Amino acid sequence: MKNISKYMIIRYVSVILISCLTFSCSEDFFNQQAGNQIEPKVHYQSTIDLEISMNGILSPLQEVWPKLILVDGLRSDLMDITSNYNADIHNLYNQKYEASNPFLDLSGLYKVIINANEVLINLNQVTKADPNFDEFYQKQTRGALICIRSWAYFQLIRLNGEAAYIPDNMVALPADLNQTFIPKEAMIDTLINQLKPYIHTDQSTGEMYFGYYPNSKALLGELYLEKNDYANAVYYLKMSMESYGNETGIYKVDRTFQKEAWMNIFVGGVSSSTENIGVITYNATDNQKNQLATWMLPTDEYLVKPSSVIYSRFVSQTPLKGSGGDQFRGVGVSIDTLENANETYIKKYSLLDGIDGYSIDIPFMRCGDIHLLLAEALNRMGEHNLALFLLNRGIASLAERPEDYIKWATNAGIRGRAYLSVIRLPEDMTDPKVITETIEDYIIEERSMELAFEGYRMFDLMRIAERRTNPDYLANRVAAKYPDNMREQVRNFLLNESNWFIPTNK
Numbered sequence: 001m002k003n004i005s006k007y008m009i010i011r012y013v014s015v016i017l018i019s020c021l022t023f024s025c026s027e028d029f030f031n032q033q034a035g036n037q038i039e040p041k042v043h044y045q046s047t048i049d050l051e052i053s054m055n056g057i058l059s060p061l062q063e064v065w066p067k068l069i070l071v072d073g074l075r076s077d078l079m080d081i082t083s084n085y086n087a088d089i090h091n092l093y094n095q096k097y098e099a100s101n102p103f104l105d106l107s108g109l110y111k112v113i114i115n116a117n118e119v120l121i122n123l124n125q126v127t128k129a130d131p132n133f134d135e136f137y138q139k140q141t142r143g144a145l146i147c148i149r150s151w152a153y154f155q156l157i158r159l160n161g162e163a164a165y166i167p168d169n170m171v172a173l174p175a176d177l178n179q180t181f182i183p184k185e186a187m188i189d190t191l192i193n194q195l196k197p198y199i200h201t202d203q204s205t206g207e208m209y210f211g212y213y214p215n216s217k218a219l220l221g222e223l224y225l226e227k228n229d230y231a232n233a234v235y236y237l238k239m240s241m242e243s244y245g246n247e248t249g250i251y252k253v254d255r256t257f258q259k260e261a262w263m264n265i266f267v268g269g270v271s272s273s274t275e276n277i278g279v280i281t282y283n284a285t286d287n288q289k290n291q292l293a294t295w296m297l298p299t300d301e302y303l304v305k306p307s308s309v310i311y312s313r314f315v316s317q318t319p320l321k322g323s324g325g326d327q328f329r330g331v332g333v334s335i336d337t338l339e340n341a342n343e344t345y346i347k348k349y350s351l352l353d354g355i356d357g358y359s360i361d362i363p364f365m366r367c368g369d370i371h372l373l374l375a376e377a378l379n380r381m382g383e384h385n386l387a388l389f390l391l392n393r394g395i396a397s398l399a400e401r402p403e404d405y406i407k408w409a410t411n412a413g414i415r416g417r418a419y420l421s422v423i424r425l426p427e428d429m430t431d432p433k434v435i436t437e438t439i440e441d442y443i444i445e446e447r448s449m450e451l452a453f454e455g456y457r458m459f460d461l462m463r464i465a466e467r468r469t470n471p472d473y474l475a476n477r478v479a480a481k482y483p484d485n486m487r488e489q490v491r492n493f494l495l496n497e498s499n500w501f502i503p504t505n506k
Contacts, residue, residue: 044122044125044126044129045125045130046126047133049126050123050126050141053118054119054141055212057112057145057148058148058212058213060107060111061108061112062280063108064106064107065108065280065364066291066292066362067102067103067104067291068155068159068455069292069455070089070103070292071103071104071159071502072455072457072459073304073457074092074093075095075458076458076477077307078306078307078309078448078453078457079304079305079307079453080093080305080306080481081093081303081304084301084303085304089103089303089304092104095493099503106159106160109152109155110156110164112148112149112152113166116145116148116149116152117149117166120145120146120149123138126138140200142198143195143199144213144216146194147198147215147216150195150219150223151278153187153191154188154219154222157184157187158226158459159501160501160502160503161183162182162183162184162187163181163182188226191223192223192224195216195223198216199217199220199236200243201239212278212279214364214365215243215365215370216240217236217240217243218236218240218370220232221238221239221240221373221377222237225463230377230378230380230381231381233373233374233377234381234383238374238404241367244273250408251275251367252274252367252411253367253371253394253412253416254394254411254412256274257417258328258417258419261328262329263328263333263351265363265366266348266351266363267351267360268361274367275363275367275368276365276367277365277370278364278366280361281361282361284359290349290358290360290361292360292362293350293358294358296346296347297345298338298343305346306452306453309477310449313448314330314331314449315331317330317449318420318421319420319421320416329418329450330449333347334346334449334452334453335347335452348360348452348453348454349362363454368450368451369447369450369454369456371390371414372391372443372446372447372450375387375388375391376443379436379443380440382432384435384436388439388442389413390411390413391413391414391423391439391442391443392413392414393412393416394410394411394416395408395411396408396410396411396412414450415446418450425439444460444461448460458500461473461477462474465497465500471494471496471497472495475491475493475494476491479494
């Protein structure tokens with residue numbers, strides 16, 4: 001993509017001078033003030049120095065991830081353009097991917113990879129300088145760094161269908177800038193092989209927690225799901241949800257984030273650690289602005305709005321026992337309508353009065369996401385009832401809870417948490433293939449609401465369409481948001497699977 005080569009040859013040092021050298025997992029994670037760069041041989045002298053560097057690794061996501069959320073929404077069936085659109089937004093809506101489009105600049109993901117490499121090659125120096133940083137902590141830290149690097153590569157291969165491989169040692173880059181681009185399938189296997197040696201499978205002792213970083217087990221489960229290895233996907237996705245703190249901890253879809261508390265996932269999202277696993281935080285007072293509010297609010301640029309498809313999906317849900325239904329995840333929260341006007345807007349990143357919309361956080365891995373991925377993998381394993389319980393009312397609803405899910409008793413289910421009716425299969429449905437694909441459709445539709453405008457939708461449609469060898473699955477759903485005079489043209493374009501990927505600018 002635009003500027004990839006530039007960032008390949010810059011040694012993007014992640015060491016940033018900040019006013020306080022010690023801080024806990026809080027909003028201060030991204031509160032960095034740029035200063036003079038420090039040579040690695042001078043900087044990496046203690047675990048405190050290491051923590052500063054690890055905190056800086058994710059900072060490029062503040063700029064790139066809001067752009068990719070817009071790219072996902074405009075390419076999929078979640079977002080429409082408003083009358084305020086500019087040429088770049090209009091091209092994305094029309095499925096045109098020009099290298100000059102600033103929304104398609106993925107260099108921030110490559111910066112994350114380079115940052116992680118920078119710290120990885122200096123871990124031994126910290127071990128020599130600080131006796132507290134022993135072999136155990138070095139392995140755990142190395143695993144966390146490989147995880148965030150793998151996560152960044154995973155996004156790139158899903159966006160581009162390939163990624164430029166960056167050697168651990170930056171000086172190994174060829175002088176002529178020719179890069180080795182690894183295709184998606186091969187990169188997935190590479191990432192799995194790199195992650196597995198650092199997976200902590202002994203749940204009895206707990207493991208180190210790296211705030212704001214993705215969970216390595218969840219990422220490994222996603223990688224296996226992407227290649228349709230359902231047994232391994234279930235194994236690691238389930239284990240990731242059982243790795244909250246120690247052997248008794250579990251990430252739960254429960255009542256913690258029901259009703260008004262739902263907005264806490266995004267307002268001060270880092271403190272919502274039982275739901276959010278990987279989080280990008282913002283604080284406008286420190287000049288860290290989440291641009292999504294700018295692009296989505298009618299009081300600002302208002303470039304995009306929810307599509308009629310997702311709006312209809314939210315409002316057509318059947319409430320659970322007259323509860324009012326999806327009151328904290330649908331209209332009035334994720335999306336809303338202007339007073340005295342028949343115009344909709346995306347509200348998810350401007351949820352609370354008195355809180356600067358620019359400061360709303362973005363989770364890039366969270367509990368609801370992983371639960372639905374686990375349900376998807378279980379369904380493909382033939383565990384249809386378990387998949388439906390995760391989708392609907394949680395494992396607690398099982399009359400005889402499976403032994404492997406004893407700790408899941410307090411789970412409420414994705415739809416249960418949202419006070420929505422239980423989805424059931426038609427009683428006369430008996431064909432195993434039809435049952436599997438019907439439940440899969442339920443799960444993917446639920447993901448479109450649970451994770452609306454968080455950057456997942458196009459990846460979901462691509463994964464299912466590829467799995468079923470059915471490009472119609474994606475093409476029909478995306479085309480549905482377009483006006484009649486554009487629908488068939490968009491559909492025909494998306495029937496070609498090569499058009500699902502954003503071309504790299506080699």
